[in-house]
Amino acid sequence: MLPEIEQYFRIEKLPHMWCPGCGNGIILHSLINAISALGLNQDQTTIVSGIGCASRAAGYLDFDTLHTTHGRALAFATGIKLAKPALNVFVLMGDGDCTAIGGNHFIHAARRNINLTAIVFNNNIYGMTGGQYSPMTPHNKRATTASFGNIDRPFDLAELAKGAGATYVARATTYHTKLLTNLIMEGYKNKGFSVVEVITACPTAYGRYNKLGSPADMLKAQRENTVNVKSMLANGGTVPAGKIPIGELYRAEEPEYIEEYRKLVEALQMKGGK
16 A cells, blocks of 8 residues: 555555455545545544445545445434534445435435535446446446346436535546546535545446446546546537536535524524523
8 A cells, every 4th residue: 555545544454345446446545635635634534434335435444434324324424514513524425325225315415505525436336235226327238137228217416416406516437536536625625515426337247247348448438438528618519429527517606504504503592592
């Protein structure tokens, strides 16, 4: 392990349990690079996760961490921010954890604009529990529960987050690591609910069922199938058909929930409440 990031890991918990070629370790490295570059105090930083391959990440990190129930990571994180608003809180979720079991929590965390940074590991499938299709599995792609191809239309997580009220929305891939680190940093700086979707590879389940080749092939596909919105807009263009936009997709300013909550408490106390 690189000496500059070793302090952020629970070395005794390694090696990790992820499959060879999984992109989760790359995301973890970008998260740690972002935290290090931001100069965040480890004792004032909390990592919350749900259930699934992605959510195992919290166990490897040397912060105050909370491995919660399936789909409920944002609910627990909301409680942490209400009790300790000064803490830096990052929430790690997989696409199934976030958009299926936890879909309602995701929508309402965005609607409230709570000051959290949510990082969604999108590997297009439920990897840990056997390769079932998730709300992020692309149309016609195969899974153990969609042997002949998924007929559901998948969520566009960025549009969902934007529509629900998130004030910072971004997307990267595990191929674009520098971009990913920068987006996590910008998401942290945003005062409100920030969503960073990361397209990552699951060679064991999703890749194998869909014959996508080796882990290296899946990384190359991330490079070839995406387009950076910054360069695209600079050239006056639009997203080419079949390409996935990456980069900062949306930013807005709205009242932050915890601040509004504190204002309400103070106003009631001024009136003699407790």
